[in-house]
Amino acid sequence: xxxxxxxxxxxxxxxxxxxxxxxxxxxxxxxxxxxxxxxxxxxxxxxxxxxxxxxxxxxxxxxxxxxxxxxxxxxxxxxxxxxxxxxxxxxxxxxxxxxxxxxxxxxxxxxxxxxxxxxxxxxxxxxxxxxxxxxxxxxxxxxxxxxxxxxxxxxxxxxxxxxxxxxxxxxxxxxxxxxxxxxxxxxxxxxxxxxxxxxxxxxxxxxxxxxxxxxxxxxxxxxxxxxxxxxxxxxxxxxxxxxxxxxxxxxxxxxxxxxxxxxxxxxxxxxxxxxxxxxxxxxxxxxxxxxxxxxxxxxxxxxxxxxxxxxxxx
Amino acid sequence: xxxxxxxxxxxxxxxxxxxxxxxxxxxxxxxxxxxxxxxxxxxxxxxxxxxxxxxxxxxxxxxxxxxxxxxxxxxxxxxxxxxxxxxxxxxxxxxxxxxxxxxxxxxxxxxxxxxxxxxxxxxxxxxxxxxxxxxxxxxxxxxxxxxxxxxxxxxxxxxxxxxxxxxxxxxxxxxxxxxxxxxxxxxxxxxxxxxxxxxxxxxxxxxxxxxxxxxxxxxxxxxxxxxxxxxxxxxxxxxxxxxxxxxxxxxxxxxxxxxxxxxxxxxxxxxxxxxxxxxxxxxxxxxxxxxxxxxxxxxxxxxxxxxxx
Numbered sequence: 001x002x003x004x005x006x007x008x009x010x011x012x013x014x015x016x017x018x019x020x021x022x023x024x025x026x027x028x029x030x031x032x033x034x035x036x037x038x039x040x041x042x043x044x045x046x047x048x049x050x051x052x053x054x055x056x057x058x059x060x061x062x063x064x065x066x067x068x069x070x071x072x073x074x075x076x077x078x079x080x081x082x083x084x085x086x087x088x089x090x091x092x093x094x095x096x097x098x099x100x101x102x103x104x105x106x107x108x109x110x111x112x113x114x115x116x117x118x119x120x121x122x123x124x125x126x127x128x129x130x131x132x133x134x135x136x137x138x139x140x141x142x143x144x145x146x147x148x149x150x151x152x153x154x155x156x157x158x159x160x161x162x163x164x165x166x167x168x169x170x171x172x173x174x175x176x177x178x179x180x181x182x183x184x185x186x187x188x189x190x191x192x193x194x195x196x197x198x199x200x201x202x203x204x205x206x207x208x209x210x211x212x213x214x215x216x217x218x219x220x221x222x223x224x225x226x227x228x229x230x231x232x233x234x235x236x237x238x239x240x241x242x243x244x245x246x247x248x249x250x251x252x253x254x255x256x257x258x259x260x261x262x263x264x265x266x267x268x269x270x271x272x273x274x275x276x277x278x279x280x281x282x283x284x285x286x287x288x289x290x291x292x293x294x295x296x297x298x299x300x301x302x303x304x305x306x307x308x309x310x311x312x313x314x
Numbered sequence: 315x316x317x318x319x320x321x322x323x324x325x326x327x328x329x330x331x332x333x334x335x336x337x338x339x340x341x342x343x344x345x346x347x348x349x350x351x352x353x354x355x356x357x358x359x360x361x362x363x364x365x366x367x368x369x370x371x372x373x374x375x376x377x378x379x380x381x382x383x384x385x386x387x388x389x390x391x392x393x394x395x396x397x398x399x400x401x402x403x404x405x406x407x408x409x410x411x412x413x414x415x416x417x418x419x420x421x422x423x424x425x426x427x428x429x430x431x432x433x434x435x436x437x438x439x440x441x442x443x444x445x446x447x448x449x450x451x452x453x454x455x456x457x458x459x460x461x462x463x464x465x466x467x468x469x470x471x472x473x474x475x476x477x478x479x480x481x482x483x484x485x486x487x488x489x490x491x492x493x494x495x496x497x498x499x500x501x502x503x504x505x506x507x508x509x510x511x512x513x514x515x516x517x518x519x520x521x522x523x524x525x526x527x528x529x530x531x532x533x534x535x536x537x538x539x540x541x542x543x544x545x546x547x548x549x550x551x552x553x554x555x556x557x558x559x560x561x562x563x564x565x566x567x568x569x570x571x572x573x574x575x576x577x578x579x580x581x582x583x584x585x586x587x588x589x590x591x592x593x594x595x596x597x598x599x600x601x602x603x604x605x606x607x608x609x610x611x612x613x614x615x616x617x618x619x620x621x622x623x
Contacts, residue, residue, distance in 0.1 A: 040596055067596045072545050075535065079353045083590035086340045086349065100452040101541040104462075127453060127540075170545065171448030200448065 030062045033288045034089040035281070036080050037067035038097045038121075042231070043257050044277045045095070048119070051278030052093070055285035061292075063285065064089065071203065072170060074098040078105035085112045091288035093117040099124040099174040106133045115291045119284045120277070121175050137297045139283045143178035146273040146305045150179075150226055150252045151186025153271055153307055154193070157250065158224060161192035165215045167208055167227040167236060168200040176203075176228045179254055183226050196222060201232045208235025216243050225251045230260040230272055237268050256308045264313040274306040322613065323562055323577045330581060334588040341591055348470060354583030355472035356538075357553045358576055359531040361561075362483045363413070363524030364554040365575045369487075370520045371500040371567025372427035376416060377528045377554055379438035381547030384409040384529035386442045389451035389542025398458050406529045412438055413525020417518030427521075435551070442544035452541035462537035472534045479530065483523075484572045496520060500567025556603075557582055560610040581606065 035052050037045045049065050056063035064084060068076035074097040081092065085108060092114050096102035099122055106123065109116050116135045123135060154162065164187070169176025180198075187193045196219045201207040208227060216222060216239065227233035233253030240249050246268060253260050256274030263269035280303050287297045334341040360377050367374045388405035392398070412434060419430045456463075464471035487493035495516045498506040507513045528547075536542045561578030563570025585606060589599045 064593045065595075066590060066593070069596065069600060070548065072543075072548070074539055074541075074543070075356070075546070078539065079586065080590055082349045082353065083346075083587050086343065086346045087338075087591055087593075088340070098450065098539075098541065098543070101450065101539045101543065104538060104540050124452075130453070131540075171443075 030060055031090040031289070031292050032062045032064055032088070033091045033093060033285055033292075034081075034084045035063060035065045035119075035284070036077060036084070036092065036094045037065065038077070038095050039069070039071040040065075040067040041069075042071065044255055044275070048095070048277040048281040048284075051281030052285045053281075054278075055282040055289075059285065059289045061285070061289055068097065072097060074101040074105075077102065078108075081105040082108055085109060085114060089114060090292045091115050091117060093119055093284040093288055095120040096123055097121075100127045103127045103131050103133055106135070107131050110134070115288070117284050117288050117291070117297075119280050121173070124174075136291050137287050137299060137301060139280050139287060139301045139303065141275045141280075141303045141305050143175050144182040146254060146275065147179035147182025147184075147228075148186045149182075149305060149307050150254065150271070150273050151183040153309075154224055154226065154250070154252055155187060155190050157270065158193065160190040162194070162224040162250075163219065163221050164193060164195045164224045164226060165212065165219065165222045166195060166198035167211060167225065167232040168198060169203045169228045169232075171200050179228045193224075201227075201235065203229050203231060205231040205235040208232030209239045210235075212236035213239040213242065216240075216245075223249055225249060227251065227253045229253065230255040230257040233269065233272070234259055234263065237263060241268075256306075261308060261313045264308060264310055267310065271307055271309045274308045276303050276306075279303050322617070323560065323574055323581070323610075326610070327577050327581050327584065330584055330588070334584065334591070338588070338591045341588060344468070346587070346591075348468070348473070350580070350583045350587045351473040351476070352470045353587065354579050355476040356531045356535050357550065357557055357582065358476050358579035359479050359527055359534070360550055361554040361557040361575045361579050362479055362572060363527030364551075364558045365561075365563055365570060365572055366483075366487070366496055366520050366523045367427070368555070368558050368563050368565060369496050369500045369567055369570055370517060371503065372420065372517070372520070373431065373555070373565075374413075374416065374521065374524045375428065375431040375551045376412065376434035376438055377524060378547035378550035379435045379442065380409050380412045380525050380528035381532045381535065381550055382544055383412065383438040383442040383445070385532035385536045385542040385546055386446045386451055386544050388533060388536055389454070390445065392454050392458055393451055398455075401458075402533060405532060406526060409525040409527075409529025409532065410522050411525070413522040413528070414518055416525065417521030420521065421514035421517040431521075439544070446542075446544045448544060450541045450543040454537070454540055459537045459540060461534055472538065475530070475534060479527070480572060480576055487572055492516065492519065497568055500569075502568070553582065556607045559614075560607060562614060564614070578610075581610075 053063055066080045077097050092109050106116055110133050118135050118138045120140045197215045199211050201211040225236050227236055230253040233251050236251055240246055250270040252270050253272040256272040260272045283301050290297050384405040387408045388401050391401035391404050416430050416434050419425050420427050461471055466474055495511050557579035558575050560581055561574030
């Protein structure tokens with residue numbers, strides 16, 4: 001058993017030793033920035049890591065990227081933060097899996113005097129203030145604005161008339177809630193637009209399929225869909241195809257994933273709100289390095305949003 | 315034989331620690347070891363209940379959902395202004411009731427544990443979501459959060475809770491008739507029944523223990539995150555089963571010990587921590603952890619076969 005464990009560990013370590021910074025000599029060594037993501041099984045976060053890695057290489061810092069196995073696992077994220085603090089990281093960039101829940105982990109970073117850069121999903125301001133946590137900056141897109149962008153576009157293309165089904169993210173997530181609020185506020189002004197159903201599909205493609213299929217059963221007259229993420233929108237596209245209604249229902253998604261752009265170009269999807277995760281990763285690492293080197297950063301860096309339609313889908 | 319196998323698990327843990335100590339200077343520090351113990355505590359406590367269940371030849375897939383349900387009951391009660399002991403009691407009762415429900419359906423309903431607890435997994439999760447309308451319940455008084463943030467000397471409160479739970483459960487398993495029946499039922503249920511043991515009652519109690527342990531873990535989790543989430547505890551059943559099995563408890567029932575389970579939980583905790591410290595990619599981490607589980611069970615099987623010949 002001893003040999004076995006040793007073997008497993010050595011294999012794991014050896015496969016990593018190439019990009020592992022020799023620890024110990026902190027004064028001369030490159031500073032280490034930690035990037036703790038919600039998950040790495042979503043293209044959004046994979047892009048974010050790419051942008052962060054490019055910035056880290058350019059600025060000469062070591063980037064340690066870790067993520068929980070599942071997007072909703074705040075406890076695992078907390079463990080990762082605790083463990084990374086042990087390795088003497090000089091800055092922590094984090095995309096919180098829960099706006100309030102993550103505060104307990106941030107307290108540990110604060111106690112270890114590790115500056116915190118929040119990326120993509122905001123930390124609940126009150127919970128942070130109550131715990132005495134100060135974050136250096138927030139880098140992300142305004143999800144409310146993104147939802148509004150989608151809603152305004154729907155009003156425009158539908159001529160202010162429509163029966164809308166909404167696919168929500170995991171309830172209680174700031175990201176999804178903001179997109180939803182933005183969308184609802186945008187369509188509120190058009191009395192011809194009715195939201196006939198709004199159900200969570202938990203950010204997942206297969207749930208997007210199932211939930212929308214059920215929605216269509218209950219409301220056969222749905223002519224528009226707003227999905228708070230493209231993965232759910234892509235699931236809904238399949239459900240629409242299965243119901244033989246391809247082309248009859250407009251779908252607007254969020255994230256502008258490659259698959260979604262293809263669908264938009266092919267005409268099976270109407271539009272998607274593009275965020276620029278690699279840009280977020282880049283700015284996050286740049287901000288972290290600035291803070292490490294004693295500079296100041298603005299309290300908030302807004303990363304642009306853009307609506308992708310068939311005119312600009314490539 | 316059991317003792318020899320447990321010894322193997324301990325050596326495995328020790329070897330793992332030595333390897334990590336060599337590979338990273340951050341591993342063998344007091345603060346890191348305390349982190350590991352704290353991070354392990356929740357899974358270790360859930361795994362106590364799982365060990366009782368697996369020893370009796372059953373399985374409990376509902377533990378993660380029970381963690382979520384008793385967590386949100388606790389959180390809601392606290393926010394509703396209930397005193398801490400009442401809120402805790404309420405949540406423990408909910409966990410216990412879920413477990414007893416499982417047990418009753420299995421023993422009196424004659425249904426397979428896999429099916430019953432699979433059903434409860436979904437029911438308890440749904441109930442937790444319904445109860446909170448899907449939203450987390452956050453922000454508790456410091457006097458409650460002591461459960462996670464408290465220290466006795468330098469030992470974190472969750473670690474103390476874990477040790478206490480293991481001491482009491484170990485006593486129950488090795489020094490009481492209930493404990494002996496747990497092994498007996500898992501060893502040969504029919505023979506145990508024929509010797510006059512009230513099987514149905516004891517099996518119900520065993521699943522009750524599992525529900526109770528899930529609720530206890532939920533209290534620590536809720537205090538640790540300062541939030542009770544209806545989506546908490548997903549896949550906890552697999553972590554608890556892994557800790558139990560790595561610790562040498564046979565999935566066939568009748569063989570194993572809580573000491574082994576604690577070591578199993580620590581192996582998983584140390585592994586996760588070490589892989590984080592080494593900066594191993596999260597994808598590779600899953601492979602390594604899965605590999606360790608399979609290898610541990612493989613060794614178990616090989617040892618058993620050797621023993622027979």
